[in-house]
Amino acid sequence: MTADSPAIEVDHLVRRYGHTDAVQGLSLRVAPGRCYGFFGRNGAGKTTTIKCLLNLLRPTSGSVKVFGMDPAKHEVAVKSRLAYVPDQVAFYPWMTVRQAIDYAASFRAHWNRDTERALIDRFGLNLAQKASHLSKGQRTQLALITAICPEPELLVLDEPTSGLDPIVRREFIQTVIGAYQEGAPGQRTVFVSTHLISEFEGLIDEFTIIDQGRDVLTLGADAARERYQKVYARFAGETPRLDLGGARVLRQQPRELEVLVNGNATEIVARLRAGSPEVIETEALTLEEIFVTSLAPERIAS
Amino acid sequence: MRLSLNFKSGKPVYLQVVDQVKAAAASGVVQPGDALPSIRPLAEELRVNRNTVAKAYAELESQGVIETVAGKGCFVRANHSPFRKEVRVKLLTEAIDEAVVQAHHLQVDKAEFLRLADERFGVFHQKRTRAANSGRL
Numbered sequence: 001m002t003a004d005s006p007a008i009e010v011d012h013l014v015r016r017y018g019h020t021d022a023v024q025g026l027s028l029r030v031a032p033g034r035c036y037g038f039f040g041r042n043g044a045g046k047t048t049t050i051k052c053l054l055n056l057l058r059p060t061s062g063s064v065k066v067f068g069m070d071p072a073k074h075e076v077a078v079k080s081r082l083a084y085v086p087d088q089v090a091f092y093p094w095m096t097v098r099q100a101i102d103y104a105a106s107f108r109a110h111w112n113r114d115t116e117r118a119l120i121d122r123f124g125l126n127l128a129q130k131a132s133h134l135s136k137g138q139r140t141q142l143a144l145i146t147a148i149c150p151e152p153e154l155l156v157l158d159e160p161t162s163g164l165d166p167i168v169r170r171e172f173i174q175t176v177i178g179a180y181q182e183g184a185p186g187q188r189t190v191f192v193s194t195h196l197i198s199e200f201e202g203l204i205d206e207f208t209i210i211d212q213g214r215d216v217l218t219l220g221a222d223a224a225r226e227r228y229q230k231v232y233a234r235f236a237g238e239t240p241r242l243d244l245g246g247a248r249v250l251r252q253q254p255r256e257l258e259v260l261v262n263g264n265a266t267e268i269v270a271r272l273r274a275g276s277p278e279v280i281e282t283e284a285l286t287l288e289e290i291f292v293t294s295l296a297p298e299r300i301a302s
Numbered sequence: 303m304r305l306s307l308n309f310k311s312g313k314p315v316y317l318q319v320v321d322q323v324k325a326a327a328a329s330g331v332v333q334p335g336d337a338l339p340s341i342r343p344l345a346e347e348l349r350v351n352r353n354t355v356a357k358a359y360a361e362l363e364s365q366g367v368i369e370t371v372a373g374k375g376c377f378v379r380a381n382h383s384p385f386r387k388e389v390r391v392k393l394l395t396e397a398i399d400e401a402v403v404q405a406h407h408l409q410v411d412k413a414e415f416l417r418l419a420d421e422r423f424g425v426f427h428q429k430r431t432r433a434a435n436s437g438r439l
Binding site: 033034035170173174177178181182185201202203204205221222225226229265273282283284285286287 | 307309310311312313314315316342343345346348349350351352353354356407
């Protein structure tokens, strides 16, 4: 439990439901202060993993550690330092917004009232409104307020923006950047599971793609965009026969060629240049395209 | 100063911020003494991680483009690079080499390349002059 232990450490995690392995050997590590994306399709094992982090489920084998501690053994110590926004937010329906906030605050040693006021204003929530009358977007906003005001070191978001309208989604992300990341950089870690990847593109430092319970790809966001690129070349005449070293051809026309490169852009560009193209352009894949190409290579559109 | 990020450029996001602030300073859009937006609003506006903006500003500071005044924020500096002359020349040589390679592949010869470089110096000079006269933006 030293200052520099990872905020999250998952080591060969397996979680079985009956005969189904929801998570089968997942490993990942989130350094403090990072904004970490956890990307996967529906049913890939994201929520199961998160429930293990929160001690809502026990691992079948392998281990999870939060701030260097086993959440099953140190549940209070772990939970007092993190906040969680699930995809389905529920509040006691009879409570008003005011009561729901105070109820959440009553479990916390620390609560930032200035942030609370600023966020209530920003979202335009009516404090007298009953929780049962809130829209899905408002419930998520309320959950975000109760997650951010205690200023936790770790914010765990499970599909936070799915089902929300674009304005609420945009505000949600800006709030995470602005109000949450305001504190000491080493003590503001975000772990966000989502399949709406493009919205979080600018926020993500590093990510793991999970599929069928296993980690498929873990990379820094900048490194990923540098590694996965599309190269487009147009030739004056017929596309020459070139050895492209196994780069996947996305599109081929009589005078045009588009290929997907994985880490060898410089080399592929040099090989294409040997064919004296009229035009040659490279474009990085977005994180969402990298996700698609990792899981369903045939689906990536050029 | 308007910053716009392109995730498809393959260039690290913080470096895009660095280069755009440097370009704005070189063309007079921001002038010595001007304040840069503080980290939080800029990060919110660009919808990027605060660490990314903080890293860009740290890089700009280490290159001598901006300075941080405690409690007040970040300001554009009246040049100057903290590097010795030979280091500065070496850094510039690397950038020129890239442009020369590009020129070769785009069939732009030396004379045209030099004429173009001259023209671009003129353009930046004009922008700076215009910005200075119009009392900045």
